[in-house]
Amino acid sequence: MSSIRMIPLNLDDCDITYYPNFIDLNKADGYFKHFRSTIPWQQDDIKIFGKVHPQPRLTALYGTGKKTYSYSNIIMQPNLFTGELLEIKDSIEAIAQVEFNACLLNLYRDGQDSNGWHSDDEKELGQNPIIGSISLGQERPFHLRHKKNKALRHKILLEHGSLLLMKGQTQHHWQHQVPKTSKRIGERINLTFRLLK
Numbered sequence: 001m002s003s004i005r006m007i008p009l010n011l012d013d014c015d016i017t018y019y020p021n022f023i024d025l026n027k028a029d030g031y032f033k034h035f036r037s038t039i040p041w042q043q044d045d046i047k048i049f050g051k052v053h054p055q056p057r058l059t060a061l062y063g064t065g066k067k068t069y070s071y072s073n074i075i076m077q078p079n080l081f082t083g084e085l086l087e088i089k090d091s092i093e094a095i096a097q098v099e100f101n102a103c104l105l106n107l108y109r110d111g112q113d114s115n116g117w118h119s120d121d122e123k124e125l126g127q128n129p130i131i132g133s134i135s136l137g138q139e140r141p142f143h144l145r146h147k148k149n150k151a152l153r154h155k156i157l158l159e160h161g162s163l164l165l166m167k168g169q170t171q172h173h174w175q176h177q178v179p180k181t182s183k184r185i186g187e188r189i190n191l192t193f194r195l196l197k
């Protein structure tokens with residue numbers, strides 16, 4: 001049996017743990033190909049500060065039921081979880097000790113696709129949201145910044161097959177982003193498992 005390596009990020013006011021190689025490489029390669037070709041990826045328009053823009057990445061929502069998820073003025077209707085998503089969900093639940101009922105998927109097609117500074121603090125997620133975030137494909141830096149104490153910042157590289165688990169007060173005190181880069185890079189898929197109340 002292989003043991004799962006865990007790296008706690010020792011930052012104030014948050015509870016974040018990084019698990020590199022959470023999914024073994026062959027399996028992660030297979031999942032990447034599978035999700036790339038079977039998920040109905042869509043590009044939604046979002047409204048930020050009153051202006052409408054196409055979202056700089058493709059997304060999809062999956063879940064156990066009919067609960068919708070809204071953010072940046074869009075309301076997403078879930079597709080039913082697939083076998084592959086349930087398999088990954090089970091493996092995260094085994095260490096996270098929660099049951100997720102939704103997964104927001106992101107496809108970053110190249111370095112121009114990104115996810116701007118935000119907290120996952122939508123009301124559907126409740127008080128202290130727990131989010132299990134799987135990375136597949138191209139590794140991308142993940143930036144964190146404290147909302148009040150501007151001196152508190154952190155960067156971590158999200159590698160192929162990794163899990164980043166965010167819980168406790170993390171979303172209350174911190175924001176995160178996946179910045180754009182002008183480097184020529186490949187595609188990345190991110191799966192964020194969530195519990196919608």
Ligand SMILES: O=C(O)CCC(=O)C(=O)O
Pocket residue numbers: 104106115120133142158176178190192
């Ligand atoms: O792509 C990532 O690693 C982060 C995704 C994210 O922050 C989100 O979907 O809320």
Ligand SMILES: [Fe+2]
Pocket residue numbers: 118119120176
């Ligand atoms: Fe997020």
